[in-house]
Amino acid sequence: MIGAPVKQLTGPEKLIQQADMAMYKAKQQGRDTYVVYSEDLDSKLSKRVELRNELQEAIKTGQIAHLGKWVTTQACKDARRLLEMGLLKGRMAVNLSPLQFHRPGFLTVLRSILEDTGLAPEHLELELTEGILMKDSEGAIDILNALNDMGVATAIDDFGTGFSSFSYLKDLPVDNIKIDRSFVDNVTTNEKDAAVCKGVITLAREMGLNVVAEGVETQEQFCYLKSHGCESFQGYYFARPMLFEDLVQWIGKAG
Incomplete structure (x- = not known):
């Protein structure tokens, strides 16, 4: 499963986040597929990725x-x-x-x-x-x-x-x-x-x-x-x- 952003980005963190979103969308669709990042990716997906990242950070702080x-x-x-x-x-x-x-x-x-x-x-x-x-x-x-x-x-x-x-x-x-x-x-x-x-x-x-x-x-x-x-x-x-x-x-x- 591959996620690949295709637009110019301003920083590595944004690049990683968008690639992560594309990968997550690919995983939702099943095996042996890929998704290319685009602006029209569901906003709910963006929120889900953000929440996952925040949860990972919370785990690091003992929560x-x-x-x-x-x-x-x-x-x-x-x-x-x-x-x-x-x-x-x-x-x-x-x-x-x-x-x-x-x-x-x-x-x-x-x-x-x-x-x-x-x-x-x-x-x-x-x-x-x-x-x-x-x-x-x-x-x-x-x-x-x-x-x-x-x-x-x-x-x-x-x-x-x-x-x-x-x-x-x-x-x-x-x-x-x-x-x-x-x-x-x-x-x-x-x-x-x-x-x-x-x-x-x-x-x-x-x-x-x-x-x-x-x-x-x-x-x-x-x-x-x-x-x-x-x-x-x-x-x-x-x-x-x-x-x-x-x-x-x-x-x-x-x-």
Whole structure:
């Protein structure tokens, strides 16, 4: 995906911003495409790029914990709304940052969010990267056990990219593992990637865990993984990110 500005610019920052906008637009359109920057690019796209840059700056200044709390709260509010509409059949999954997970009082904050939003714990799932779990492993296990006692499910995100995935998995009280999209991308064309995916699915089945395939973008990927025992999927093959109101309509049609 390529974004290329074509007009004379006054500075490198403006050049980078316009190239970023073109690249973002290309990504929205899918794979194997490019977009050339022009003045008529949607103003909403410009605002989105600006917001993303500001969020990146906020993360550098240590605001990730506050941002993460807001995201978790909003996700729980949306989950409660979907439940009231009869549209949420499972759990709302939320990604956590290392700072959130290992921050003192994390469990207290989470309980407060659930209480304030009125969302029952059995409708929430927290997604954690392997890096989070490898840092202070004993402390991480204690937190995972506490979440399990609360009724909150947990998942290991980007599984297979860490340096000791299989060795520590047996000691972690988690419910789901998510195969990283880097393996899913070439699962139908690369024997090694296919072997990793099949190995993870087999391992999970033997350990009583659910496997989610990330980044499924084609019917071929979906059919291959399903034929080898994967039961849960996410990716552009099914739907792209959307506003809450659009999600309500999409679930209604899909149901």
